[in-house]
Amino acid sequence: MKIIVPMAGMGKRMRPHTLTVPKPLIPVAGKPIVEWLVEDITRTCKEKVDEIAYVIGDFGAEVEKQLIAIAERLGARGTIHYQDEPLGTAHAILCAQSALQGKVIVAFADTLFRAEFTIDESRDGVIWVNRIDDPRMFGVVKLDGEGFITDFVEKPQEFISDLAIIGIYYFKDGEYLRKELQFLLDNDIREKGEYQLTNALENMKRKGTRFVPGKVEEWLDCGNKDATVHTNKRVLDYQAGAATVAASVKQEHSVIIPPCFIGENVVLKNSVVGPFVSIGANSRIESSVVSNSILQTGVTLKHANVDNSMIGHSAQLHLRPEQLSISDYSTSHH
Template sequence: MKIIVPMAGRGSRLRPHTLTVPKPLIPIAGKPIVHRLVEDIAAVLNREIDEIAFIIHKDFGSKVAEDLIAIAEKLGSKGTIYYQEEPLGTAHAILSAKESMSGPVVVAYADTLFRADFTLDTSADSVIWVQEVENPSAFGVVKLNDKNEITDFVEKPKEYVSNLAIIGIYYFKSGETLRNELQYLIDNNVVKGGEYQLTDALENMKQKGMKFVPGKVEHWMDCGNKNVTVETNSRMLAFLEQDGENMVSEEAELHNSTIIPPCYIGKGAVIKNSTIGPNVSIGAATTVEDSTIKNSLVQSHSVITNAVLDNAMIGNHAVFNGEFTAVSIGDYSVLE
């Protein structure tokens, strides 16, 4: 089994945090989004992951490529890096990893997290991860028949056809078939809005009689902008607490402070005269002093003093000292 992760986009809605770090490497509960994503996919698949192919932009730099390969290796997989030079659509992005498209593959966009408990239907040609949503008109949705097979893909329906939204994770029994269908779009210039779309390839595959079934998830968490990323961090902390995971590093220093769970406190963090939590992540080697922080995400090597924070997101190597509350501070920023 292989996992292909298109992640060449810059994540402009999460700026300033994505000016220096690609969105999939933003940590959620102490671990990069993309790391949690591939871990969760591996758990659902319940089979060995031979390779994880990451599709990035060359502007991300060599350090990002090294970090991604390390993530794959932590899962016992081979890490491969591909580059998408131009933003020409979802189909174009995925096809950038065509050399890795052999055998069963999962394609997963690295801006979403999920919690699910279902058995993968390996008899199907494809499984598309979906979740029930209250407002289907804001999403691409699938329509099912009485055999629980997908009969239609509908993009942002104006009238109700289904409440099963596509969350951006797909299983294909044959990577070779997916590659050929994507290549057909490129070779024949099949575009919508100037881009090559995965949904066109899915429709072509369905028309050829391939069987598509849904994989339903219980929880779908977005990381599109600051507010939803902070919310996703809170939800992930709650899930990890339910799982019994210890999220306070033994190498963190706590002095005259109260930790209200769930919280993640990273290695080498120093907390003094402060109240942290609930729903807070504090990255490695960050210092917090004389502060109260809840419902917030603070990354690594930052210094927070005299703060009262709620619904805040603070980047790496930042310095914050003040009376601000709902802040969004990028890497290397200083507010004092």
């Protein structure tokens, strides 16, 4: 089994946090989004995952090393593939064409899910969906009476179905998928200017491939700041009971309200932290109240009241904010 993780997008909706860190490497509950994703998928596979292929932009050697280490921790080989321009989902997957063989899972790296399922590897293909209120921003599927997928529609402006494709797919035959993706590029078949995976799925279905929907209990989007803070809250919720405060944390006249993730060598002084807070290593929180927020590594807070916020690496903050979205290396004094 191989997992392909397209993650080359710049994450514009997550700026300023993605100016120095690619979106899938933003930590949620102490671990990068992409690490939670591939861990969860590996757990649902009956068969051993032998390769995790990441499709990235020019993220630099440090990020590549981090991604390969994530794969190796799961007992798989990590490989790096590049998508130099954003030409759509079909093009992104094809950038990892050496991994398109045998059984393949494609998982786009801005989504997390909660589900108790095992992949039915005997199926031609499984497409994970989630029922949502407003499907206009997503690809959706329609089902027939037997539960097979009959239609794929990209961002329907009129109501067609409320089963949104969440960005995780299983294919029994990776080589067949590769040929169908290549067909779109060879014949310049685009939708809204891009090569879309849904067009390849439609062609495969027409030729007799039978796709079934996979259902998740909860779909967690990490597309923007509010969604990512909410995802952090839900993941901490699931982890409740696990020890998520590092032994090296120094607490002075401070209270931690669980669930929280607090990394190595964090100093808490005269502060209340939690619930639903993630704090990266080497941060210092003084005379502050922090709830429902993500603080990355090396953050300094003094006299701050922080809620529903994301604060980037090495940011320093000396004020009384309400809701924030502050980038890496920012400094602010009040």
